[in-house]
Structure formats: structure tokens, C-alpha cells
Amino acid sequence: MSLSPSRTPLPMAGHTRGNRSAATCHFKCGDACLKAEGSTSTSPSFAAVAEASLSRRNLLLGLGVVAVAAGSSAVTAQPAAAAPGKGAGGGPAAGAPGTVGPKGLAFTPIASVASTVDELTVPQGYTWKPLISWGDPVVQGAPAFDLDRQSPEAQEKQFGYNCDYLAILPQGRGKALLVSNHEYTNENLMYPGFTSEEALTPAQLRTSIAAHGLSVVQLRRGKDGFWEVEPSKLGRRFTGLSTEFELRGPVAGSDLLKTAKDPSGRRVVGTLNNCAGGTTPWGTVLSGEENFDQYFRGDAAGDPRNRDTYGLVDKDGKVGNGRYWYKVDDRFDVAKTPNEINRFGWIVEVDPRDPRSTPVKHTAMGRFKHEGATTIVARKGNVVAYMGDDTANQHLYKFVSRDRVGGGGKGGRSEVLDAGDLYVAKFSAEGDVTTDRDGTGEWIPLTKDGQSAVPGMSLEEVLVFTRAAAAKVGATPMDRPEDVEPDPRTGYVYVACTNNSSRKAAGPANPRTANKYGHVIELRESGDDATGTRFDWSLLLVCGDPADPTTYFSGFPADKVSPISCPDNVAFDKDQPGLWVSTDGAPSSIKRNDALHFVPLTGPERGRVSQFLAVPTGAETCGPWIDAADGSVFVNVQHPGEVDGAVVDRPASRFPYGAGSQRTPRPSTVQVRRTGK
Numbered sequence: 001m002s003l004s005p006s007r008t009p010l011p012m013a014g015h016t017r018g019n020r021s022a023a024t025c026h027f028k029c030g031d032a033c034l035k036a037e038g039s040t041s042t043s044p045s046f047a048a049v050a051e052a053s054l055s056r057r058n059l060l061l062g063l064g065v066v067a068v069a070a071g072s073s074a075v076t077a078q079p080a081a082a083a084p085g086k087g088a089g090g091g092p093a094a095g096a097p098g099t100v101g102p103k104g105l106a107f108t109p110i111a112s113v114a115s116t117v118d119e120l121t122v123p124q125g126y127t128w129k130p131l132i133s134w135g136d137p138v139v140q141g142a143p144a145f146d147l148d149r150q151s152p153e154a155q156e157k158q159f160g161y162n163c164d165y166l167a168i169l170p171q172g173r174g175k176a177l178l179v180s181n182h183e184y185t186n187e188n189l190m191y192p193g194f195t196s197e198e199a200l201t202p203a204q205l206r207t208s209i210a211a212h213g214l215s216v217v218q219l220r221r222g223k224d225g226f227w228e229v230e231p232s233k234l235g236r237r238f239t240g241l242s243t244e245f246e247l248r249g250p251v252a253g254s255d256l257l258k259t260a261k262d263p264s265g266r267r268v269v270g271t272l273n274n275c276a277g278g279t280t281p282w283g284t285v286l287s288g289e290e291n292f293d294q295y296f297r298g299d300a301a302g303d304p305r306n307r308d309t310y311g312l313v314d315k316d317g318k319v320g321n322g323r324y325w326y327k328v329d330d331r332f333d334v335a336k337t338p339n340e341i342n343r344f345g346w347i348v349e350v351d352p353r354d355p356r357s358t359p360v361k362h363t364a365m366g367r368f369k370h371e372g373a374t375t376i377v378a379r380k381g382n383v384v385a386y387m388g389d390d391t392a393n394q395h396l397y398k399f400v401s402r403d404r405v406g407g408g409g410k411g412g413r414s415e416v417l418d419a420g421d422l423y424v425a426k427f428s429a430e431g432d433v434t435t436d437r438d439g440t441g442e443w444i445p446l447t448k449d450g451q452s453a454v455p456g457m458s459l460e461e462v463l464v465f466t467r468a469a470a471a472k473v474g475a476t477p478m479d480r481p482e483d484v485e486p487d488p489r490t491g492y493v494y495v496a497c498t499n500n501s502s503r504k505a506a507g508p509a510n511p512r513t514a515n516k517y518g519h520v521i522e523l524r525e526s527g528d529d530a531t532g533t534r535f536d537w538s539l540l541l542v543c544g545d546p547a548d549p550t551t552y553f554s555g556f557p558a559d560k561v562s563p564i565s566c567p568d569n570v571a572f573d574k575d576q577p578g579l580w581v582s583t584d585g586a587p588s589s590i591k592r593n594d595a596l597h598f599v600p601l602t603g604p605e606r607g608r609v610s611q612f613l614a615v616p617t618g619a620e621t622c623g624p625w626i627d628a629a630d631g632s633v634f635v636n637v638q639h640p641g642e643v644d645g646a647v648v649d650r651p652a653s654r655f656p657y658g659a660g661s662q663r664t665p666r667p668s669t670v671q672v673r674r675t676g677k
Contacts, residue, residue, distance in 0.1 A: 024588075024639070092108045092110065092124070100600075101578070101612070102576035102578050102598075102628050103628060104576065104630070105628045107123040107125070107610075108124055108125075109123070110612070110614065112562060112563050112590075112614065113592060114591065114592060114593070115586070115591050117614075117616070117617060118617045118641075118653045118655060119614075119616055120614070120655070120656070120670065121613060123613070125674060125675065125676040126672050126674055126675065127676075128671065128672045129671055129673075130656040130668045130669070131178065131219070131228075131229065131668070131671055132159050132178070132215075132668065133666040133669075134160065134211075134666040134667045135147075135159060136229070137231070137235075138158055138215050138217055138237055140232070140233065141157065142235075145158060147648070147662075151203060152207045152209070155207045155239075156239050156241060158237075159217070160213055160215055160239070161182055161184070161186070161208075161211040162184050162638045162639055162667050163180045163181065163182055163637075164182070164636055164638055165179075165181040165276045165277035165622070166178070166623030166624070166669060167179040167623075167625060168227075168634055169352060169353075174221035175218070175220055175221075177216060178215075178217040178218075178219050178227075178669065179217075179350070179352045180215050180669060181213075181214050181275060181287050181623070182211060182213050183212075183273055183274055183275050183290070185208045186639055186642055187200060189639075189641060189642070189646060189647065189648060189651065189665060190204075190211075191204055192649060198321070202327065202328050205323075205328045208323070209239070209241045209325060210239045210240065212240035212270075212273070212274070213237060213238040213239040213240055213274060214237070214271070214285075214287060216235060216237075216350070216352040217229055217232075217235055218230045218231070218232030218235055225673060225675075226671055226673060233355060234352070236352070238359055239270065239271075240295075241270060242269065242270070243269065243270060244267055244269055244358065245267070245358070245359045245360065246358050246360050247360075247363060248415075249363035249417075249418045250364055250419070251460050251463045251464060252265065252266050253265045253266055257339060257343055257464075258339060259339050259343075260337070261331070269331075271287070271289060271344075271359070271361075273290045273291045273292050273344075274289060274290070275287075275288050275290040275370070275371050275390065276288055276372025276483050277374075278372060278375055278485075279375075280383075280414075281377055282412040282413055283351075283353065284414060285350050285351075286348065286349050286375070287347070287348040287349075288348075288371050289346055289347075290369045292310075293306075294311075294322060295323055295325055295332055296334050297320065297326040297332060297333045297334060298312035298313055298319035298322075299312070299319065299338065305465040305468055306334070306342070306465075310345070310369075342367070342464055343361075345367040345368060345369065345370065346367055346370070347361070347370055348361055349361075349414055349417065364418055364463070365399045365422065366397060366399070366463055367465070367466050368394070369389050369394070370387055371387070371389070371390040371483055372483060372484075373385045373387045374484060374486060376488070378529065378530040378531045379528075379530075380404060381404030381406065382402075382404050382531050383400075383404075384399070384486075384530040384531060385398065385417070388478075388480075388483065390480055390481065390482045390498070392479065392480050392500040392502055393478070394470075394478060394481065395425065395470045395475045395478060395481070396476075396478055396484065396495060397422065397423065397424050397425070397470075398443060399417070399420055399423075400420050401417060402421070419450065421448050421449070422463070424446055424469075424473065425442075425443060425475060425476060425535075426442050426444055426474060427440075427441040428440050437524070438538040438539055439536070439537050440534065440535070440537070441476075441535045441536070442533055442535075443532070444473045444474070444475060445533075446466065446469045447459060447463065453473075454469045454472055457472070478495075479497040479498070480499060481497055482497070482498050482567075482568050482569070482584075483495075483569040484570075485570045485571065486530070487572055487601070488572055489577060491524075491525065493522070493523040494522055496581065497567070498567060498568055498584060499516055499517060499565075500515045501515065502514075511539060511542050511550075517543040517551075517564075517566065518543045518565065518566045518585075519539060519540075519542045519567070520540045520543070520570070520579075520581065521537055521539060522538050522539075522601075523535050523537045524536045524537070539554075540554055540599070540601075541553055541581075541607065543564045543566070543567060544565055545590055546559060546562075553607035554606045555607060556607035561608055562595075562610055563590055563592060563611075564581065564586075564609050564611075565583060565585060565589040566584050566586055567582075567583055568584035568620070569581070569623060569624060570582075571624040571625065571626055575629060576626075577601065577602065579598070579600075579601055580599075581598075581599060582595070582596045582621035582622065583595050583596075583597075583620075584620045587617075592614070593614040593617060594620050595611050595613060595614045595615070595621060596612045596614075596633070596635060597612060613635070615635070615637050615640070616641075616665075617641065618639060618641045618652050618653055619641070620638040620639055620642075621635055621638075622635065622637070622638045623635065623636040631674035632671055632672065632673045632674075633673075635669075635670055636667070636668075636670075637668050638667050640653040640655040640656075640665035640666070641653030641655065641665035648663055648664045651664050651665055652665075656668045
């Protein structure tokens with residue numbers, strides 16, 4: 001999200017904004033909660049629809065989910081998990097009745113972990129190891145990490161900072177490829193002697209730009225069953241500094257994308273704030289460019305569709321300095337290069353198996369603060385991508401390709417995402433009490449058959465200023481819709497709404513005002529047709545302390561679930577049923593470390609939240625990749641030690657190598673593997 005345009009030099013300890021610490025607000029999303037990001041719809045909010053639905057069906061035992069403005073912040077009493085050494089397991093949750101989880105990943109739920117514990121906590125019988133950390137070599141010939149000798153040239157060959165989306169792509173014969181996004185940078189935890197972003201040297205600024213983007217790493221199976229990094233010609237970095245991307249789709253070549261350095265409007269250098277993502281049926285990886293605005297120095301006289309809608313000014317109309325990147329590159333100064341910002345905020349596609357391939361930005365899929373994009377092949381072969389705009393009161397989208405691919409996606413290619421129809425969701429509380437659905441909804445077209453479907457906006461305007469288009473057609477404002485994933489077995493779609501502390505009034509499909517804890521929605525396309533324009537929806541989880549009467553777990557007894565707050569990423573195993581939910585914001589909302597949970601979706605266990613792991617203090621659980629057949633769970637541990645007041649020489653975490661081994665924490669990809677009973 002995004003902070004005041006003047007950008008506080010260093011977040012003050014103890015200050016929080018909404019549901020996050022000042023450090024997280026500042027570095028992760030550029031203090032968006034202090035900005036006036038406009039273009040929200042006047043349609044009733046999701047909370048109003050959810051309120052009507054829950055009242056009608058009495059889902060919350062007659063207690064009225066929206067009757068309490070914010071809910072309790074206390075956590076159900078549970079014993080603190082034992083602080084493990086590497087590979088140690090945490091204690092079971094209070095009253096945990098044996099094992100849960102799918103075949104191959106059965107586990108005893110761990111207790112929630114206090115937000116001060118600087119450990120990765122896993123269940124008994126499981127062990128974890130770091131696969132790769134910030135600064136480790138990715139490209140052949142890359143230097144080893146040296147905290148005191150960082151450079152942009154080295155960082156362009158090393159694993160980037162703040163790993164987010166994660167994919168482990170098998171290659172056969174004990175080989176695999178690891179693909180990871182790198183969302184943003186915490187300069188206070190990167191550079192010794194840090195005082196403020198404004199004081200960073202040109203080399204440090206360029207190093208930070210290079211630490212954004214994506215990494216592709218070759219893996220091989222080790223003798224102990226864990227994966228290991230292997231030097232390979234497939235090792236590759238995509239960075240914000242020098243990687244050239246091809247712009248494709250309806251807006252490629254538009255005047256809105258042309259710059260002096262690229263008069264064609266078809267080539268752009270860099271990708272920024274890459275958050276979640278997904279794998280395509282043809283084996284490539286999609287990545288969402290999220291809070292791109294925070295890198296640009298604003299312009300009070302600039303295009304209001306960027307200035308106001310995407311947060312280039314604060315609530316008082318003040319223009320920001322971004323991350324001071326304009327000091328080393330004019331393209332980050334909106335006054336000098338007004339169209340450069342239009343070249344960010346897209347869905348990016350990379351081919352990890354072809355090191356010579358040119359990565360793509362797909363303009364047919366719209367421009368907004370993409371959390372990510374996940375795909376499913378519809379019955380007739382159209383590729384459908386689901387996407388969330390991760391900002392409070394923004395919207396849920398889907399893209400339906402014009403062209404089709406063969407059975408199971410065979411024969412599909414990247415070009416299938418270059419043309420199609422873009423939709424935005426509108427939720428209604430209208431439902432049938434005889435069913436298990438809470439309401440209905442419709443997908444409103446923003447583009448149709450290669451034309452704008454929004455009165456008064458051209459096709460180019462709809463795709464470049466998609467937020468404005470969504471608001472104009474009356475889409476439902478949501479509570480930060482983040483990861484959106486279809487279940488590969490059922491086609492049902494799951495939407496993680498992280499939180500929205502600023503919500504003042506309820507409306508359709510967000511179940512409470514001042515929503516500190518978030519919720520998860522289950523969406524079923526009408527007729528099980530992912531290309532259709534109607535859907536039903538229900539609330540799977542209304543998160544928070546289970547003792548809080550405003551929580552809901554699909555009817556499963558609240559005294560038998562783990563606390564869960566701020567759902568962010570959701571994931572599925574390709575073969576085993578059940579939803580995995582990672583969180584981002586539990587330390588600020590329920591004073592527990594962020595976590596990964598397992599939730600059954602059918603039968604009497606539906607809605608039972610069971611905690612699998614907890615990440616260290618200050619960290620966020622990102623990009624879960626589940627491989628039940630291997631007994632493995634992979635997670636990206638993002639921003640460990642992101643605590644107000646922490647700096648390199650006064651760190652709040654020593655992850656991943658433990659106390660005394662390093663001066664600052666390093667974001668890392670870890671593998672958790674079942675090694676015992």
C-alpha cells in the first residue's frame with residue numbers, strides 16, 4: 001500500500017497505521033493508508049451484502065456479525081509454541097484432537113506463536129531448511145553475498161529482496177525450478193548505517209531497484225530429501241533496473257504508453273512490486289505488479305487518473321518523492337516522464353524454462369494494483385484468470401481469453417492472454433435460504449469483443465485506468481481482495497480479503513465494519529462455467545480470535561479452530577483436497593506471528609482452521625507451495641524483523657541462521673518437510 005508522499009525517513013516505534021506497523025506501511029505499500037486513492041464505486045460495499053446475508057441465514061448463531069464494529073482483539077488462550085531450533089516442531093494447539101491435513105501432510109496443529117518469537121515454528125515430525133536467501137547467487141558467476149559490499153551489478157545476479165510468490169516446477173530426474181517474486185525492499189535492514197531513504201547513495205538506490213523483480217533458480221534433490229540450489233544456465237534475474245519487457249495486447253503502442261526513450265510504446269525496462277502470481281497451463285509464471293505508485297515522484301499537475309486514483313498525492317494533496325529513485329533515473333519522475341508510470345501495474349509473464357525468452361506485460365488484463373493472477377481452463381478451452389486489486393475498497397476481476405487452448409491447457413501459448421474480455425465483480429445479498437449460498441453476483445464487462453464496455457471511456461482508457469472503469473460501472477468495493485485461487489478439483493474460487501480497518505459502513509460481502517481481521521469468500525460460477533457472467537457466493541471464514549462472536553468458520557465449532565487473522569495468499573495441492581491460507585497482519589491484529597493454516601472445504605470438518613506453521617517475528621507468510629506427495633510445504637518468509645525502529649545494526653530478527661550468525665535478517669525461501677511421525 002502507500003505512505004505520505006513526503007515519506008518518513010524512518011518509521012517511529014510504536015506508531016501503527018490501520019492494521020500494520022509503521023515499518024510495514026512505509027516499506028511494503030508506500031503508506032497507501034495515508035493517501036487518497038480514489039475511483040471507488042458507489043455500489044453497496046461487500047460488507048452490506050454480507051450483513052444482509054448473514055442476518056437472513058442467522059449464520060453467526062444469532063449474534064449479528066456486523067453488530068460489533070471491530071470485534072475483540074484478544075486471542076484465545078493457548079500455550080505458546082516451544083521455540084524450536086532448526087527442524088524442531090512446535091507444541092500442539094490447546095485441545096488439538098490428533099492429526100489433520102491431507103494425505104501425505106498429516107500434522108498435529110501447532111499453537112499460535114507470540115509475535116515476539118524469532119523462530120520458524122513447524123509441527124512435530126517436520127523439519128525445515130532454508131533453500132535460498134536474499135543475496136545468494138542466482139546467475140552463474142554471481143558473487144557471494146556480502147552485506148558490506150553490495151552493488152547493483154552484484155544484486156542483478158543475486159536473489160532479490162522480500163520474496164513473495166513462489167512456484168516449484170518439476171523437471172524430472174530429481175530436478176526442479178524455483179521461481180520467486182521480489183516485492184519490495186526494506187532499506188533500513190539492507191544497508192549498514194541507514195538513516196533515511198533520502199540519504200541513500202546512488203549505488204544503494206540502484207541496488208534497491210535491482211533487488212526488485214523475480215528470480216529463477218535451478219534445484220536438485222539432496223541426499224536427505226530436501227531440495228538444494230544448483231548452479232545452472234537456467235538461473236535468471238528479472239529486475240527493476242535493466243530487464244526489458246515486451247508490452248502486448250490492446251494497449252501496446254498506445255500514446256498512453258509512449259515515452260521519449262520508447263516512442264513505440266512497446267518496450268519497458270523493469271518490473272516492480274511483484275506480489276502474488278500463478279502458473280499457466282503452458283508452464284509459464286504470471287506475476288502481479290502491485291504498489292507501483294510508491295516508486296514515482298508525483299506531479300501535482302499530472303494526469304488526475306494517476307495522481308488521485310493510484311495514490312500519487314496524499315489526503316492533503318501533497319506530492320511525494322517516491323523512494324527517491326528519481327535521483328538516479330528520470331523515468332521515476334512523473335513531471336519529466338508522465339507516461340512511465342502507465343507502464344507499471346500490469347500482469348507480467350515469464351518463461352522460467354527458456355533463459356533467452358523476453359518477458360511480457362499483458363495489457364488486456366487491465367492495470368491496477370494487482371495482487372496476482374491465477375488461471376483455470378474453462379470447459380470450452382478459454383483461459384480464465386482471476387485477479388484482486390489489493391487496496392481497501394477496490395475490486396475483484398476476471399479475464400476470459402478470446403482464444404481457446406486444448407484439453408488441460410495443452411497447446412496453449414502466451415498469446416492467448418493478449419485478447420479477451422475483462423470483467424469486474426458486483427455482489428448481491430439476494431440468496432436462497434434453502435441453499436448453502438449467501439448471495440449472488442454478476443461479472444460486469446469492462447471490455448467486450450475488443451471494445452470498451454464502459455460509457456465515456458475508450459478501450460485504452462479502460463485498460464490503463466481500470467480502477468476508474470470499475471467504479472463507473474458500479475462494482476462492489478471490497479476489503480483488500482488479495483489472492484484469488486480456483487480449486488483445481490471443483491472450479492470453486494476462493495478470495496482472500498485481508499482487512500479494511502477504515503471501513504465505516506457495512507455493505508454487500510464484507511461482514512463487518514472496521515474489519516481488522518479479514519475474511520475468505522467462496523465463489524461458485526453459475527453452471528460451473530468459468531466464462532459466465534453470474535455467480536453465487538458464501539463466506540467460508542470470517543477471521544479473528546475464535547472467542548470473538550463476530551468470527552465464523554462455516555459452522556465448525558469456534559472453540560476447536562486456530563486463531564487466524566488477515567488472510568493473504570491461498571493455495572491448493574494439485575492432488576489433495578483442502579485450502580491452505582497464509583496470513584499478513586496477525587502481529588498487529590491479534591499479537592501473534594503470521595502463519596500458514598489448513599482448512600477442509602467439504603464434510604463435517606469444513607471450516608476447521610488448523611495452524612501448520614508460524615514465521616519469525618516481523619515476518620509475513622508468502623507464496624505457499626504445497627506438495628503433499630513429497631510431504632513438503634514451501635513458503636517465502638518475507639520481511640523478517642520488519643519491526644518499528646529496527647536497523648541493520650539493531651535487528652529484531654536473526655532469521656534464517658539464528659542468533660550470532662549475521663547482522664541483519666534475510667528474506668528466504670524455506671522447505672518444510674515431513675521427516676518423522
